[in-house]
Amino acid sequence: MSGRHGHGDDHHDADGHHGGGWAGVRRSFSHVLSHLNPFGHSHDAADSVDDALASNEEGIRALKISLVALVVTALLQAVVVAFSGSVALLADTIHNFGDALTALPLWVAFALAKRPANRAYTYGYGRAEDLAGVAIVGLILFSACVAGYQSVTKLINGSEVSNVGWVAAAGVVGFLGNELVAQFRIRVGKKIGSAALVADGQHARTDGFTSLAVVAGALGVAFGYPILDPLVGLGITVAILFIVKDSASSMWRRMMDAVEPEVVDSIEEVAAGVPGVEGVGVVRARWVGHRIHSEVEIGVLGGVSASEIARIRERLSAEARRAVPKLERLVVEAVPCG
Structure with a gap:
């Protein structure tokens, strides 16, 4: 044809x-639907809006929980950084704070997406999720720049790391915190069909493995090779840059209407x-x-x-x-x- x-x-x-x-997720939206002007007048159209609202609300709930979990993880690591001086742990802590902040633009996007379409935004506000993805890429890139700067500075000026056992323990905490958040975000993202939330969960999973790299750096210091600490910090920076590359590619496809x-x-x-x-x-x-x-x-x-x-x-x-x-x-x- x-x-x-x-x-x-x-x-x-x-x-x-x-x-x-979705039956368990739709429990609180009947009052919202009364204020909406959905496309068409069939029961199918109302159910479609109901599903979309429910998925947005569930996405927001997932972001709230994961935000708290990552902030607590990063704060625990920051305490160890303060009395250990580990630049590798500092890089990982900064990245975990940055990863926690990526929840904010997605949160705003999910909230916007709950608004009904109108004569100006005839397709609704779903595109806000793609714009949030662009903001997330920017935040990840910023965290890479900060971690890289700190690592290079320590490599030039020298690095003294104390309380190596605590540094290793903080690295393990970082891994566990990120992995739990990754599983939660990916599960919810797949359930509601949010590629941005799934990608953010995969990003958190990668962060967990960089936290394990901190443990490797701490072991190097324990065996008398303190230079491994800033080198691991640089390695984490490179890993973050690869995440930036993959995330930017994914967002390019979404912004160009790829499916x-x-x-x-x-x-x-x-x-x-x-x-x-x-x-x-x-x-x-x-x-x-x-x-x-x-x-x-x-x-x-x-x-x-x-x-x-x-x-x-x-x-x-x-x-x-x-x-x-x-x-x-x-x-x-x-x-x-x-």
């Missing part, structure tokens, strides 16, 4: 359910399998926050009635939502053919 035909009645918005498992190819494949397969669909044309999809908006062009026989086309659209929409749980909107364009 090729070309795009008249729009008008050939468009259909399918705002619907996003898979099961996982399997999403497009799933919608194409579903459309091709619906009775009455003679062909599948262009399929477009993009993430808006942690929800997917998509368009699909299908071919139908010229003599098919309007009611039959409506039935095809309804079935396609229902099947697509089952195949792609995070699909929030599907616009179906029916094009006469053959």
Whole structure:
């Protein structure tokens, strides 16, 4: 199929359910829905807004808990830094504080995403999550610069580390704190479909391994090689820079409306399998926050009635939502053919 035909009645918005498992999360949004103006008037549309609000609220709750956990972890490490002088531990502590701060822009983004669409922001405020991702990349880069500066300074001027056992213990605390936060963020991020929250959880997991590097530096000092402490600090800085590279690449894809190819494949397969669909044309999809908006062009026989086309659209929409749980909107364009 090729070309795009008249729009008008050939468009259909399918705002619907996003898979099961949300019953326990939807408990507090009925009063909010009364103030919203969702797309369409069907129960599916209301459920779609309900799911989106619930996922945003759960994302905010995850950020609150992980923020507190990382701040407590970093504060414990900072106490050890104060009386040990370990630059490797200082670099890791700074990074953990920076990682905790990455929760703030995401928090703001999730809060904005709860606002309904309006005549100015017709797609809502889901894009705020992508902008928060850009801010997160900037914060991670800043933490790398600070850690690198401190490490180079100690390498030039010398480094004296005391209380090596406490430094190693603080490194272990950093690893455990980051790993717990990573598991929590990744689990919630996958549940609500937030790539930014999943990426932030993977970032925390990487931080946990850099904390283990602090333990290695402390052991080097214990065996009479104090230069290992600033060298480990530099190694952590390099690791952070690699995180910056990967995170920036991920955010570039999101800002350019990239989507996982399997999403497009799933919608194409579903459309091709619906009775009455003679062909599948262009399929477009993009993430808006942690929800997917998509368009699909299908071919139908010229003599098919309007009611039959409506039935095809309804079935396609229902099947697509089952195949792609995070699909929030599907616009179906029916094009006469053959």
